[in-house]
Amino acid sequence: MNRGEEDYLKVLYELQTADGKPVSNATLALTLDHSVQSVNEMIKKLAAKNFVVYTPYLGTRLTQSGTTAAVSLLRKHRLWEYFLHEKLHYSWEEIHEEAELLEHVTSTRLEEALFDFLGRPSYCPHGNPIPTLEGLMPQLPLISLMEAEPGNSYRLVRVPDEQQVLTYLLNIGLALGNSMQVVRQDTVSDIITLKLRHEHIAIGFKVAQLLYVEPIPNKVQSTHPDE
Amino acid sequence: MNRGEEDYLKVLYELQTADGKPVSNATLALTLDHSVQSVNEMIKKLAAKNFVVYTPYLGTRLTQSGTTAAVSLLRKHRLWEYFLHEKLHYSWEEIHEEAELLEHVTSTRLEEALFDFLGRPSYCPHGNPIPTLEGLMPQLPLISLMEAEPGNSYRLVRVPDEQQVLTYLLNIGLALGNSMQVVRQDTVSDIITLKLRHEHIAIGFKVAQLLYVEPIPNKVQSTHPDE
DNA sequence: GGTAATTATCAGGTAAGCCTTAACATTTAT
DNA sequence: ATAAATGTTAAGGCTTACCTGATAATTACC
Numbered sequence: 001m002n003r004g005e006e007d008y009l010k011v012l013y014e015l016q017t018a019d020g021k022p023v024s025n026a027t028l029a030l031t032l033d034h035s036v037q038s039v040n041e042m043i044k045k046l047a048a049k050n051f052v053v054y055t056p057y058l059g060t061r062l063t064q065s066g067t068t069a070a071v072s073l074l075r076k077h078r079l080w081e082y083f084l085h086e087k088l089h090y091s092w093e094e095i096h097e098e099a100e101l102l103e104h105v106t107s108t109r110l111e112e113a114l115f116d117f118l119g120r121p122s123y124c125p126h127g128n129p130i131p132t133l134e135g136l137m138p139q140l141p142l143i144s145l146m147e148a149e150p151g152n153s154y155r156l157v158r159v160p161d162e163q164q165v166l167t168y169l170l171n172i173g174l175a176l177g178n179s180m181q182v183v184r185q186d187t188v189s190d191i192i193t194l195k196l197r198h199e200h201i202a203i204g205f206k207v208a209q210l211l212y213v214e215p216i217p218n219k220v221q222s223t224h225p226d227e
Numbered sequence: 228m229n230r231g232e233e234d235y236l237k238v239l240y241e242l243q244t245a246d247g248k249p250v251s252n253a254t255l256a257l258t259l260d261h262s263v264q265s266v267n268e269m270i271k272k273l274a275a276k277n278f279v280v281y282t283p284y285l286g287t288r289l290t291q292s293g294t295t296a297a298v299s300l301l302r303k304h305r306l307w308e309y310f311l312h313e314k315l316h317y318s319w320e321e322i323h324e325e326a327e328l329l330e331h332v333t334s335t336r337l338e339e340a341l342f343d344f345l346g347r348p349s350y351c352p353h354g355n356p357i358p359t360l361e362g363l364m365p366q367l368p369l370i371s372l373m374e375a376e377p378g379n380s381y382r383l384v385r386v387p388d389e390q391q392v393l394t395y396l397l398n399i400g401l402a403l404g405n406s407m408q409v410v411r412q413d414t415v416s417d418i419i420t421l422k423l424r425h426e427h428i429a430i431g432f433k434v435a436q437l438l439y440v441e442p443i444p445n446k447v448q449s450t451h452p453d454e
Numbered sequence: 455g456g457t458a459a460t461t462a463t464c465a466g467g468t469a470a471g472c473c474t475t476a477a478c479a480t481t482t483a484t
Numbered sequence: 485a486t487a488a489a490t491g492t493t494a495a496g497g498c499t500t501a502c503c504t505g506a507t508a509a510t511t512a513c514c
Contacts, residue, residue, distance in 0.1 A: 084337075084340075087344055088337070088340035088341065088343075088344050089340070090340065094336075098334065098336075098337055101332035102329070102332055104332070105328035105329055105331070105332055107325065109321075109325075110311075110315070110325055113311075113315035113316070113317065114315065116315075117314055117315050
């Protein structure tokens with residue numbers, strides 16, 4: 001498998017777990033920024049190799065083997081992110097791009113050795129779970145910030161691995177591991193107000209949906225940089 | 228620059244520093260296991276990009292910019308080898324192949340961070356010097372095992388980064404850092420006899436040429452596994 | 455149930471990086 | 485000085501992964 005094919009599998013995995021439905025060539029083309037024709041060709045190649053099942057006018061879904069490959073990539077990606085952040089002191093927003101390259105040249109041997117070296121971590125620096133070697137993806141019952149109740153306190157434990165959002169969070173001073181209190185949720189302006197380090201900050205619903213938190217005892221307000 | 232071009236530069240660098248002369252397309256083709264025609268095309272591409280100067284019937288030599296690129300790759304390669312060996316406990320013979328892949332996806336940023344993380348090492352696990360960030364290649368006045376004098380003792384400090392040789396050394400029980408005494412050099416059978424851990428072992432001239440040693444006080448016979 | 459919108463596919467094209475075959479140029483060695 | 489050896493290059497082909505434009509199949513909706 002090469003870079004191109006691997007990218008298809010990764011995108012398929014993300015889109016598929018996002019809404020469970022088969023992915024259309026059009027969606028794939030849009031996500032990968034390729035023409036539909038290219039997608040069509042590549043999907044057929046992947047289908048021939050048994051990584052996906054493609055049904056015209058319905059969409060593509062990963063087979064068992066395709067899912068395994070995608071999860072393996074995700075695992076390698078997150079292990080490298082962990083390495084870059086924890087060992088090389090890369091910042092949060094820098095790690096994604098490097099990991100994107102490294103994951104494609106990582107053998108199973110290397111993956112395992114890295115995993116051990118890093119102390120068998122369960123979560124990448126963004127708080128996303130690292131799949132097990134067997135390909136199982138641990139799922140924590142996390143609460144989206146959208147579901148958090150005003151008055152209660154939470155710790156930010158998971159953010160999406162997207163450059164744009166990460167930079168935004170950095171700018172407003174919100175970091176993984178930070179504790180905050182939800183002040184109010186305003187459904188008119190679509191804004192959630194948080195109290196972070198004794199200051200009020202506002203977060204739009206669009207971003208809030210992507211942030212996951214865990215509840216913490218009500219009085220704790222301090223910040224745990226977690227680094 | 229991509230994988231293919233980078234491999235050309237690396238091979239050019241190795242061949243060129245081996246004997247200082249411009250490299251013929253035929254030699255390159257042999258080394259890279261490509262056709263001469265492919266080499267011809269690629270060399271022209273590299274010349275157009277100013278990485279090499281190519282003179283028909285004379286050969287190719289790296290320009291300043293080509294040399295810089297090649298040395299940078301060598302540096303990345305050796306840093307990864309160091310990482311794999313020291314941190315992930317890969318064995319001697321395993322590291323080359325993985326490093327070969329990793330070096331091509333290593334940014335300057337990553338290279339520097341890795342260098343610091345590893346404690347700014349000067350030598351890769353095979354004993355080969357790691358070039359500086361500025362592209363300088365430290366040169367130690369090492370003695371080839373061929374030049375070692377019978378009766379004297381030496382420590383093995385440098386071996387070539389070649390799978391075949393490494394496996395051979397492993398088989399005969401000779402490891403980097405080992406101390407040994409040169410017993411005799413037989414120019415009829417082209418064999419050097421060493422005393423290693425109280426046992427005599429024989430090494431052909433062909434391999435002996437590739438091994439570098441440093442002299443140690445005469446009575447020391449113990450082995451320093453160095454790992 | 456027919457038409458519009460969506461989705462898929464056919465035909466043909468490009469660039470990179472490899473290939474073979476065969477002709478041609480230059481160097482070298484006798 | 486010339487033949488043999490060596491090196492170069494032109495011509496044409498292949499595969500991969502991308503592209504555009506045009507056409508066909510399917511689905512959605514009024």
